[in-house]
Amino acid sequence: MRFRALLLVALMLPIGGAEASGLDALHNFIAATASAQGEFVQKVYDRKHKLTQEASGTLAFQRPGRFRWTYAKPYPQLIVGDGAKVWVYDQDLNQVTVRRLDRALGSTPAALLAGDNEIERAFKLSDLGEKDGLEWVEAQPREKESNFESIRMGFGTAGLEIMELADSFGQTTVLRFTAMRRNPKLDAALFSFVPPKGADVIGD
Numbered sequence: 001m002r003f004r005a006l007l008l009v010a011l012m013l014p015i016g017g018a019e020a021s022g023l024d025a026l027h028n029f030i031a032a033t034a035s036a037q038g039e040f041v042q043k044v045y046d047r048k049h050k051l052t053q054e055a056s057g058t059l060a061f062q063r064p065g066r067f068r069w070t071y072a073k074p075y076p077q078l079i080v081g082d083g084a085k086v087w088v089y090d091q092d093l094n095q096v097t098v099r100r101l102d103r104a105l106g107s108t109p110a111a112l113l114a115g116d117n118e119i120e121r122a123f124k125l126s127d128l129g130e131k132d133g134l135e136w137v138e139a140q141p142r143e144k145e146s147n148f149e150s151i152r153m154g155f156g157t158a159g160l161e162i163m164e165l166a167d168s169f170g171q172t173t174v175l176r177f178t179a180m181r182r183n184p185k186l187d188a189a190l191f192s193f194v195p196p197k198g199a200d201v202i203g204d
Helices: 022-032 101-105
Strands: 035-045 051-062 066-073 077-082 085-090 095-100 123-131 134-141 148-156 159-167 172-182 200-203
Touching (some): 077 101, 085 101, 123 148
Antiparallel strands (some): 035 172, 066 077, 123 134
16 A cells, blocks of 8 residues: 555654664653654665665654654655544545544554653663664564564664664665754644545545
């Protein structure tokens, strides 16, 4: 379903200065970042490390549970979390998929920052040390039904620079973040979604 496997990753964007370790950077973000806005490039590799998908777009989020993830290329797609529900709009198909936010989160990247932020309840966190100039941390979902086997985050001077997600199908999705702003004042309309007239609506 194109890039829908990452429909909640918009919440997973720590922004800030370099920390003593990846775990320090993650915990610092949870304590200090209420919102963020920026751009991303996403690449998906198969189990043989062959590039199979590539996309780019913009994102914005406001904790807890509000986010807007817009794919501009190669296919227009919009994902909005309004605090209660998650809306996924596929423009080409004129189709909207909607789910309750609590059901949609689970042990996904978004769950790292959702709810009461007790992230250790949903993930086992490990500090991976320094590599290629970045401090790395890994999060492994405790929930067996999760689609993700692990989530690795690399922190540099600009905050979270790279995110790598290994799924249960042997694929690895790599996200690179740029032009990120921490705690900007965001218009509430960004996190509101009304299905377009004539669109098929599927879900909760």
